[in-house]
Amino acid sequence: MLNLNQVAQQITALGQHFYQEAQGRAAKLHLAGHYLAQAQGQDTEFSECLAAHENQLRFTPAWPATPLTERVTIPPAPVQHRVMATDGSQIAPSHHEIAFCYLINVGRVRLDYGSNIYPLLDSVAEVFYTQAEVYAAQAWGITPEEWMRHKRTQLEILQLVELALEKPVNVPTVLMLDGSLIHWAWETLPTMARQVLLEPILQAWGRLETAKIPIVGYLSACRSSETLNYLRLQACPYPLPRCQDHCPAPTRPPCQIFTGLQDPGLWSTQLSSGQRGPLWQSRARILVDYGQQRIFFCYFHVGSEVVRVEFPRWVAEDQTLLTQALSLTIAQVIKGYGYPVALAEAHNQAVVRSADRARFFALLERELIKAGLKQVAPSPKESRKRQSIA
Template structure:
């Protein structure tokens, strides 16, 4: 049966009628956020103290914590920096489908290296894996999308580790998304996550030893990490006991705070202060591996575009490494024209993506080989058959 557009249109009218009021309220909150940023810009020590206190009441608190720069810091694009070797990695996956005739999963990781002072074509690598049978289970439970994503992320990091051994410094290694290894919701204490995390921490330690400039690039970020810090600054200290409910700026994003259309706090090419990441999982990343981030306006004066760039402490504390990363990201984004995004990450995605035709070919190859071994694939579900017949 087709979509009932009359019902949907009535809902659209309701949404549009209320959106004006919501935008007025949001404008007030945004003005308040900007005022708080100016008011507390230089209260770095006091803000760190408040974040530490709030963390005692809510260990799961996720927000920014200032390091040593004022909150409204604006660092312009470096005037001139040396060339770097740039490595980017991205991954894709195909999860098991219970309606399909064969139960399997695909993981594919792509990487590209752009070498400094080289006229040679970029080098690419691909790491592909097929999971079948017992490999689709962990701790007697079927592997879901979350655990599969964990394996993909870990393979990305391991490829970075392997390739950076042979690259001349300085090397910038880019990941699409956060550098923090995300666990599966509700299973952060699972054996799979703990094992993967330990492997990743070992990789990070090796990258640190090699002096690799590691960064995670988050395009169009939706987080409110700095806004959350401003909320902690705004409430009475006694109210921090219930910090999880203290959300006076709910709806305001960091992306708006630093990149408001028409009058962005960060001008084109500028980065923000570097902040420490306060999060529950951050307790695993200690010392040189602790997580930090900054915002970067990779857009133009007429069209600001904010990205969040996550870095480990060994990059955050090194001014030269930060400048190299800052400049390289701007060059990479300019290479993509009117829609700024790091060119190397775009290419890594193109290498990693698994097309529908490739997935179908893998399924056909697997089916043929199983039949050769006398193993008959299962049938597709009747639901899937009916959907494909239309």
């Protein structure tokens, strides 16, 4: 039980601490705006410098794909359009339960506007229980719990693509995922594991490219600093940004001046509501495995906040598709009073509540007994936790 008397004594100091941090962020934002103004017009020079010395940097900057001065006001969405989204949840494997298995539940949403097509709101569940499935990645040193999270990410994307291609309609459409299309967590995985996860995704995106259906990753409260890292080149005191030569670890580099600041803070000072900023190409190491499906992004002021919107290369290079994707995205934010309706509903369809979990294990217990197993019960620890009087 939480002792609020103890907490209350620390709140005053906490408030002062965050006030001081806010003051520091304001000063860093002013400096970032100054460096952005200086960098405008030097995009080509900086890109050539990055291309020559990228492997020697200790940080990962994004590359501008359009001029830094670019500000584009996104037009309203057409009356008739379609939005689809997926999100996932799971029942994690536990050695304390009656069987070591896991379940992934993907919520699916299809919303058609300006037509008489009923919305689709459902979920697709899949149980993984065989040795080959549960311990699929053990040879790579990946735990079943970690592999389950990676599989959930993969299934969210694959289910979304299948939903989009199941019953296509000739109206402007966008597919939405909550979170990044850049799977940063997969960078450290063994090569074979990355291939198993990525190849089906890249093939699915290829099908979307053929069908000309854009897909976006929507990042609310984004904590990325890739564009700020680009501005660190302005702050480098050396003629060439060779970090490994001039600032070897653990030396603190003199260009590290934006600590505690994220990209949305900078772009909130640069964009008006309904505007997107320049397009950027991410240089995350994992994207080497993406081949032609490289990820681009922009910061987009949707009214309630500045969000990061990511999309594959073929969307970034098609202005019609890009504008379509962004206009439908902001329409979703407006309808959802600050957050896309489709993503919120996909989450609601995906979530596995405690009652769902209890019914799942009750069904599993019944089937195990029916199959002839005698001792079917959770561990004493799990049993005691469920009977706690606290």
